[in-house]
Amino acid sequence: MNAAALGLVDLLATTDAPVGVTELASGRGVNDNIFVVIAVSAVFYGTPLLLAALGEMLTERSGVLNLGVEGMMLMGAAACAWTSLNAGGPGWLALVLALLAAMAAGGVAALVHAVLVLTFKVEQIVSGLAITILAGAAGLSSFLANTWDLGRGPVRHRLDLIEVAGLGDLPVVGPILFRQNALTYASWLLVVGLWWYLFRSRPGLHLRAVGESPATADAMGIGVVRSRYLHTVAGGCLAGLGGSFYPLAIIPLWSDGLTGGRGWIALALVIFGFWRPELILVGAYLFGAFVSLSFTLQARDVEVSTQLLDSLPYLMTIVVLVVVSAGWARRRLGAPAALGQPYEREAR
Amino acid sequence: MERRIDRPRWLTVAVPLASLVAALVTGAVVLAAAGKDPFATYDRILQRGFLADGALSATLVAASPLLFTGLAAAVAFRMGIFNIGGEGQLVVGAIGATWAGLTVGDGPVGVTIVAMLVAGGLAGAAWAGIAAALRAWLRTNEIITTLMLNYVALNLATYLIFGSRSPWRKLDGSGLMFPQGKPLPDRAEWPSFTVGDVVLPLGFVVGAVVAVGLFVLLRSTRFGFEVRVIGDEPRAARHAGMRTRRVTFVLLALSGAVAGLGGASDVGDTRQVLDPKALGQAGYGYAGIVVAALARLNPLAVVVVAIVMGGLANAGRALQGPDFPAGLVGTLQGLLLVCTLAGELFSRYRIRRTPGLQLSDDPPAPADDGAPAGATA
Secondary structure (H helix, E strand, O other), rough: OOHHHHHHHHHHOOOOOOOHHHHHHHOOHHHHHHHHHHHHHHHHHHHHHHHHHHHHHHHHHOOOOOOOHHHHHHHHHHHHHHHHHHOOOOOHHHHHHHEEEEHHHHHHHHHHHHHHHHHHOHHHHHHHHHHHHHHHHOOHHHHHHHOOEEEOOOOOOOEEEOOOOOOOOOHHHHHHHHEEEEEHHHHHHHHHHHHHHHHHHHHHHHHHHHHHHHHHHHOOOHHHHHHHHHHHHHHHHHHHHHHHHHHHHHHHOOOOOOOOHHHHHHHHHHHHHOOOOHHHHHHEEEEEEEEHHHHHHHHOOOOOOHHHHHHHHHHHHHHHHHHHHHHHHOOOOOOOOOOOOOOOOOOO | OOEOOOOHHHHHHHHHHHHHHHHHHHHHHHHOOOOOOHHHHHHHHHHHHHHOHHHHHOOOOOOHHHHHHHHHHHHHHHHOOOOOOOHHHHHHHHHHHHHHHHHHOOOOOHHHHHHHHHHHEEEEEEEHHHHHHHHHOOOOOOOHHHHHHHHHHHHHHHHHHOOOOOOOEOOOOHHHHOOEOOOOHHHHHHEEEEOOOOOOOOEHHHHHHHHHHHHHHHHHHHHHHHHHHHHHHHHHHHOOOOOOOOHHHHHHHHHHHHHHHHHHHHHHHHHHHHHHHHHHHHHHHHHHHHHHHHHOHHHHHHHHHHHHHHHHHHHHHHOOOOOOOOOHHHHHHHHHHHHHHHHHHHHHOOOOOOOOOEEEEEEOOOOOOOOOOOOOO
């Protein structure tokens, strides 16, 4: 085995601050306040987590648990980096193509999971692990990256920070809300859209029926398997899109496993957010803050152990999970009732 | 398609074989698509992994940690506890074993080895014990906690060597220039046994003994019985008065201890030093999951599968280069796993044409799917 499986290498390879942070970490006046800086970069680092977690929420809402998030993100990142390095034409077009490639790669990986669990009736946990092992940091994403020589240079396109209507210098809210990149803005639209889809639209109602009580949904004439296929693949597309954030915004030069286990944090976020988009947004930025704390404090020469700060997001994931699972979630509040369970008609 | 009542014997051979062929064919397609010659690649893996001079000895060295992490995963998965923290438990085991080796390394050889094994096992058990206690008493999802602890464990090892002046770190000579681990005294190096042309590392022997022990434990003891019942039918286990939580805790800690032994064997057999970078890159823990799944969670089968996977890993390490890029071994492992999982369908179901019955999208299949009780409402 050459590189670390599932992204451990990243811990050692990318301890230096990523590129994106320098622009984020410098503000003017009140916006140079450390809390503002942390909030700004929390949104920045939270974006890939948010995208991947929203995708996983969509998948889990249909009753399918997909532990392959990390693998799907890495496939998305690899496809995105390849496209950026090879696509010609105008920059915006290449950027769009790179994002589409990332979504396609994540979707294909999710499709493998869907085929395994829905058609081949493999246990969902095992299948998801298999996806992450197959596609993960020591698997296909690394093989493709090395075959394509993605490490030959930084990707040629970046998601630049977009300032909305010149509001970026407003105190406090300016840099947080109005000076982010396109994918972050898109993720906000996605939160609203998914909320509307789940709770206000008819297909969303059907989706929830499939996740809560597939037998009932089936009796209503909803294609359970079709819905699960659809939402598993859609979830994979979003995970791939989350993965594209790493080469395009955080770490332009490829390194195997550059997502560093964030896919697993996204899985925890779905539980933390009780399967609701708006709460997942809150959770994603909380974890974004933990991720950014390390870089922000180092940039300000605060003497804290790098390794301790690097461990913080992982430790906090555990703490949050403990709190959530010891409290209300003991009654599985919000979890789709049929999550992780196969559905077979006539199996009673 | 309907569920098989009995499993014909020929299927237990034919299905894994067909899965292997399917994985090799898919792998060949991936290789060809990447512009590499699949047959030449497979041939080189076979040569460097098993057939060439001394290849088998190197393979056994590579297989030892996989044997331990495979056993760790198999034992936990058997009860439906998904310990995917073998990676971190192995790293912490290596930290513990290195400490023991540095502390009592000048003592008699036997004492040092035992001390390293005990320290490695205890460290691994303690690390898994965190997730185990949370799972048993607070119902925290062990998949995510064990995985998160992998990263923390690696950060801990990195801290000991790169971030502090710990007893694990070499603080003189070249250690002043480049942060590195303090090497163990020569006497702490584990012996190996020569059988014919093959050199058998002590770690592998210990692993095989542990495999037999776990096999007996799961098959013929009260604890093993409880593990099987809790795994297959948790509600029945509770009604029968089994102490589910305690068994969960003990099992996950045991799993961690086995992975920790893997860390000890890695330090004792090959590295003689705490090397966080190498441990992180090796990815033993995750490969162990593949080993356990391919061995269908049977500890004795884990020994065989670990040798095969060790051969693959050994070949990957020896051959790495432009023709054999990083990630190829992991890809092949993953394909093998995916194909094996998919192949399971054919040993569980059989296809029968029923005249006059319209087959819909989701084929009707009677009986439940081997899923937990009450899977379908």
